Amino acid sequence: MSLVTPEFGLLFWMVVIFGLVFFLLAKFGFPIITDSVDKRSAKIAQSLKDADEIAARMEAWKVEQAQLLEKTRREQSAILKEATETKARIVADARTQARAEADKILAEAKLQIAAEKESALRDVRREVALLGVQVAEKVLRHELSDEGSQRAFLDQLVDEANETPIRS
Amino acid sequence: MRRWLLILLSLFLCTAVHAEEDINISEIIFEHIGDEYEWHITEWKGKPIAIPLPCIVVENGVKIFTAHHAEEHGYTFNENGKLVNANTGKRPIDLSITKNVLALIMSSLLLLIVVLITARWYKQHDSLEEAPTGLASAMEPLIAMVHEMARENIGPDYRKFSPYLCMAFLWILFNNFLGIMPFFPGGANLTGNIAITLVLALFTFFTVNLNGTKHYYKEIFAPEVPGFLKPIMPVIEVFSAFMKPVSLTIRLFANMLAGHIMILSMVCIIFIVAKYGPLLGSSMTVVSVLFGVFLDALECLVAFIQAYVFTMLSSIYIGLARAHEE
Numbered sequence: 304m305s306l307v308t309p310e311f312g313l314l315f316w317m318v319v320i321f322g323l324v325f326f327l328l329a330k331f332g333f334p335i336i337t338d339s340v341d342k343r344s345a346k347i348a349q350s351l352k353d354a355d356e357i358a359a360r361m362e363a364w365k366v367e368q369a370q371l372l373e374k375t376r377r378e379q380s381a382i383l384k385e386a387t388e389t390k391a392r393i394v395a396d397a398r399t400q401a402r403a404e405a406d407k408i409l410a411e412a413k414l415q416i417a418a419e420k421e422s423a424l425r426d427v428r429r430e431v432a433l434l435g436v437q438v439a440e441k442v443l444r445h446e447l448s449d450e451g452s453q454r455a456f457l458d459q460l461v462d463e464a465n466e467t468p469i470r471s
Numbered sequence: 472m473r474r475w476l477l478i479l480l481s482l483f484l485c486t487a488v489h490a491e492e493d494i495n496i497s498e499i500i501f502e503h504i505g506d507e508y509e510w511h512i513t514e515w516k517g518k519p520i521a522i523p524l525p526c527i528v529v530e531n532g533v534k535i536f537t538a539h540h541a542e543e544h545g546y547t548f549n550e551n552g553k554l555v556n557a558n559t560g561k562r563p564i565d566l567s568i569t570k571n572v573l574a575l576i577m578s579s580l581l582l583l584i585v586v587l588i589t590a591r592w593y594k595q596h597d598s599l600e601e602a603p604t605g606l607a608s609a610m611e612p613l614i615a616m617v618h619e620m621a622r623e624n625i626g627p628d629y630r631k632f633s634p635y636l637c638m639a640f641l642w643i644l645f646n647n648f649l650g651i652m653p654f655f656p657g658g659a660n661l662t663g664n665i666a667i668t669l670v671l672a673l674f675t676f677f678t679v680n681l682n683g684t685k686h687y688y689k690e691i692f693a694p695e696v697p698g699f700l701k702p703i704m705p706v707i708e709v710f711s712a713f714m715k716p717v718s719l720t721i722r723l724f725a726n727m728l729a730g731h732i733m734i735l736s737m738v739c740i741i742f743i744v745a746k747y748g749p750l751l752g753s754s755m756t757v758v759s760v761l762f763g764v765f766l767d768a769l770e771c772l773v774a775f776i777q778a779y780v781f782t783m784l785s786s787i788y789i790g791l792a793r794a795h796e797e
Contacts, residue, residue, distance in 0.1 A: 305551045306728070309666035310506065312527075312565045316572045317670040321642065324579045325674075329634035332586040337618045337633055339598040340611065346599050 494742050500735045504660040504728060507552070507570045508538035512655050522655075524573060526554060530563035574659030575667070578646050585610065586641065613641065617782055624786040625793055632789050635678055639671060640782040647727060647774030651734075651767065662777070663727035665720065672716035672723075675785040680712065683792040690794075715788055719781060726777050730770045737763040 447453040502511075510522040523537045528546065536544050547557045554565050568576075585606060592607035603611050617640045621633040646667075649657040661667055691708040737759045744755040 305505065305553070306501075307665055309669050310553075310565070312567055312569065313506065313571055313575075313664065313666040314670055315566055316568075316575060317667050320575055320579050321638075321670060321674070324583050324642075325635065325638045327583060328586050328638055332583075332590045333614065333634040333637045334630075335590040335593050336586075336607075336611065336614050337630075337637070339593040340615045340618060343598050 494739075496736075496739045496743060499739060500732060503658075503735055504663060504731050505552070506664070508554070508567060510570045510573060510655065522573070524568045524570065526565075526567040528554060528563045528565055528567070530556065571659055571661055571664060571667075574646075574649070574656070574661050577656050578649050578661065579642070582641055582645050589614075613644070617641075620783060621786050624783075624790040626790060628793060632678065632682075632786070635674070636782050636786050636789075639674070639785060640778050643671070643723065643778035643781055644775065647778055648771070650727060650731065651770050651774060660728065660731050662723055663731050665724045668720045668724040669716075671781070672719035675719060675788060676716040678785070679715075679788045679792045682789065684795060686794055687792045715784075719784060723777050723781055726773055730766070730773055734763060734766045734770060737766055 443456070447456055508526055509524050512520045512522065514520065523539070525535050526538055526541065526546075528534045528544075534544055541547060541554060542557065545557050546554050546563075549555045549560070549562075553562060554567065555562055589607045589610040592603060592605070596603075602608070614637050617637045618633050621629040621636050625632055643662055646661045650660055650662055652658055691712060692705050694704045694708065696704050740759040741752075741756045745752040
């Protein structure tokens with residue numbers, strides 16, 4: 304059977320041609336292609352790993368961000384509370400201070416008013432006294448225009464002085 | 472519907488024309504699956520159209536002539552259609568560029584060009600930045616598949632063997648598909664030829680055994696087995712090492728040959744039944760065309776599977792030879 308007996312010629316040519324093509328392709332063909340494919344596979348694997356890492360980092364970052372936000376909020380409320388307290392204290396302080404000031408001013412004013420009143424009263428008194436003296440002078444001058452009445456009046460004064468003790 | 476009728480009618484006419492000829496089916500089939508000293512393409516008006524090929528004979532020097540002039544150089548053809556010395560009747564060293572050798576040259580050139588063009592694409596482009604286009608996009612999945620297979624089966628030093636596996640896979644694949652093609656430049660039954668598959672298997676055999684590790688040879692010649700098996704095991708192991716290429720040879724050879732014979736037989740049914748009358752002839756024609764389509768589709772599948780299986784087994788054998796002590 305020629306079907307199952309290998310022909311020498313075909314064996315020879317197959318070895319030569321297959322060998323030659325294999326030599327050429329193993330040198331200039333397949334390694335270039337497989338290297339590129341390998342490089343790309345490596346890059347894809349690396350990229351996937353990187354993406355995972357980034358996702359994990361993002362997750363951590365998110366948690367951190369939430370914590371930071373929470374902390375900030377707490378701080379904010381604390382600051383606000385403190386500010387409110389400070390405000391209340393300042394207002395209260397101001398109020399007491401103002402009251403004290405006002406009291407002081409009032410007291411001073413009262414004192415001054417009292418002093419003014421005193422001096423005014425003294426003036427009025429002095430005026431009244433002067434007026435009284437003047438009126439008395441005029442009355443006296445009118446009544447003591449004659450000798451007889453002058454004498455009568457002097458007598459009367461002496462009487463009176465005898466009756467009442469002398470005031471300081 | 473009308474188109475189908477037209478096809479049926481034309482098939483019927485074809486069979487009617489050839490009905491007168493008495494045909495020798497086994498001759499036709501063996502001509503197609505065998506080898507020739509010229510490439511017979513078709514017949515036109517009773518004359519054969521063929522590509523004449525050089526016969527190269529080494530016997531007392533190199534002689535080159537075409538098959539038509541064989542007798543002038545003292546050669547004739549034996550019953551198998553092979554060149555023999557006209558005086559002694561012996562086969563000379565026959566290095567003729569036969570139909571199969573021409574097909575071998577053409578398909579190998581095709582493979583060479585296709586892979587070099589693909590490699591050029593990778594040289595000119597940055598494969599990290601852009602996806603392959605054109606031929607490279609078609610070839611990359613195949614090469615990447617074989618490369619991956621090598622990585623899985625061979626182990627850490629798979630890079631050394633990946634080119635051989637790629638070469639074997641693509642070469643078998645190309646030639647299987649060219650073999651299914653019914654017209655020139657395909658149609659040569661190359662991977663269904665035992666000489667070709669033998670050489671392929673021997674390449675694998677030498678790749679395996681020239682790269683065997685100490686551990687591999689220890690497993691063959693001094694395996695760790697119970698005492699009474701000690702004398703038997705090396706015999707079995709050596710036998711098995713030699714049977715591996717034989718099984719590779721015959722698996723590919725038989726599968727591709729059987730596929731070719733099945734398809735040719737389906738086509739030949741048309742011509743066999745033609746002489747039993749137009750009714751049987753045309754109805755069987757329809758049946759055999761349908762079966763022919765089915766078998767062609769099947770052969771496309773087999774063409775891929777056989778290339779894959781050959782490569783897969785080669786990589787496993789290499790992987791076994793590269794095994795190290797655990």
